[in-house]
Amino acid sequence: MDHPLVLGIETSCDDTACALLDGAGRVLSSVVSSQLAAHRPYGGVVPEIASREHLANWPAVSGEALERAGVLLRDVEVVAATRGPGLVGALLVGLSIGKAIAFAGGRPFHAVHHLEGHLYSPFLRPPGDPAPPELPPSQFVGLVLSGGHSSLFAVEDGAVSTLAETRDDAIGEVFDKVGKRLGLPYPQGPKVDELAERGTPGAQRFPVSRFGETLDFSYSGLKSQALLEIQRLERTLGPIDLGAGEDVPQPVLDLLAAFRASAAGQVLDRLERLHERRPFGLLAVSGGAAANRLLRRELPVWAGRHGVDLRLVPLVYSGDNAAMIAHAALLRHRRGIADDPFAAEAESRIPL
Ligand code: KG4
Numbered sequence: 408m409d410h411p412l413v414l415g416i417e418t419s420c421d422d423t424a425c426a427l428l429d430g431a432g433r434v435l436s437s438v439v440s441s442q443l444a445a446h447r448p449y450g451g452v453v454p455e456i457a458s459r460e461h462l463a464n465w466p467a468v469s470g471e472a473l474e475r476a477g478v479l480l481r482d483v484e485v486v487a488a489t490r491g492p493g494l495v496g497a498l499l500v501g502l503s504i505g506k507a508i509a510f511a512g513g514r515p516f517h518a519v520h521h522l523e524g525h526l527y528s529p530f531l532r533p534p535g536d537p538a539p540p541e542l543p544p545s546q547f548v549g550l551v552l553s554g555g556h557s558s559l560f561a562v563e564d565g566a567v568s569t570l571a572e573t574r575d576d577a578i579g580e581v582f583d584k585v586g587k588r589l590g591l592p593y594p595q596g597p598k599v600d601e602l603a604e605r606g607t608p609g610a611q612r613f614p615v616s617r618f619g620e621t622l623d624f625s626y627s628g629l630k631s632q633a634l635l636e637i638q639r640l641e642r643t644l645g646p647i648d649l650g651a652g653e654d655v656p657q658p659v660l661d662l663l664a665a666f667r668a669s670a671a672g673q674v675l676d677r678l679e680r681l682h683e684r685r686p687f688g689l690l691a692v693s694g695g696a697a698a699n700r701l702l703r704r705e706l707p708v709w710a711g712r713h714g715v716d717l718r719l720v721p722l723v724y725s726g727d728n729a730a731m732i733a734h735a736a737l738l739r740h741r742r743g744i745a746d747d748p749f750a751a752e753a754e755s756r757i758p759l
């Protein structure tokens with residue numbers, strides 16, 4: 408049991424994911440099946456459809472994960488599934504499957520917090536990297552940027568405390584909403600980022616929001632400013648619908664570049680002020696919005712200037728995946744922790 412094979416399951420939202428990790432924390436396989444096509448006609452994730460899709464997708468997703476890893480279900484020694492936060496119906500599918508596999512095989516079970524998965528994901532190695540994964544150090548600062556969270560955490564000897572979180576919208580969420588207003592299909596974040604690359608830096612500016620003296624994030628002000636600016640542009644350009652695949656006018660690209668610069672600027676502002684208040688040596692950045700191109704350029708520069716060791720989550724593990732769930736479970740398993748499969752419950756909102 409020192410080097411257990413871990414099976415991870417993640418079904419908190421609209422991705423059905425299964426992964427296998429060896430006892431050293433190497434990802435043997437990580438399969439993520441997107442439900443985008445099923446939700447697209449509705450412009451967002453429909454909870455009831457997500458649950459049904461998870462049930463329908465699980466046999467193929469888990470079968471592929473086992474096959475790619477070259478193992479059988481009976482070889483699995485530790486089972487993990489996300490318990491929340493997320494859509495309860497969607498969580499229940501993965502959690503129930505995990506409980507059943509663990510119970511049937513008499514295996515230790517872990518009901519993992521989704522954010523704990525993201526938090527430690529920067530320590531996973533990208534596929535093809537032969538080096539064994541790095542053990543997360545006993546102390547570091549974790550920055551989780553996703554569709555539901557913009558949060559800073561302090562990790563100290565396995566204990567996690569929240570340093571800052573968003574007061575309103577999360578960073579990924581505002582990328583999605585601004586993109587949706589422009590007619591882009593869900594999830595709009597990556598596309599907005601791509602278009603922002605073609606904007607003229609500095610052609611337009613949005614201020615960086617602060618929430619008083621706190622380090623908390625706030626993105627709804629920036630969202631409103633961007634939406635108002637789109638409205639203003641439409642008065643001269645006419646209705647903007649980028650979903651129609653037409654050429655994107657330069658002022659729209661410039662607007663998106665300014666929006667993205669402010670969103671990323673807020674992240675750097677919080678890091679700068681946190682580092683002034685309580686200097687830290689290692690920063691681990693994760694979550695779907697950690698795929699943002701501007702952030703992936705600016706974070707290493709900031710870290711270099713402050714002598715901070717940076718772990719940026721490998722792109723493949725930035726969005727929701729099951730490797731991060733199996734990984735968080737492995738770290739708990741090594742500390743001798745396990746959960747009672749009968750007591751674990753799915754919950755839509757749970758603090759880390
Ligand atoms: O971690 P994740 O897959 O799911 C949650 O736990 O929320 O994050 C998804 C979020 C979405 O809002 C998506 O638009 C955003 O991450 N995202 C991005 C980029 N890629 C994904 N936001 C900004 N720039 C990107 N390149």
Ligand code: ZN
Nearest residue numbers: 525553726727
């Ligand atoms: Zn997530």
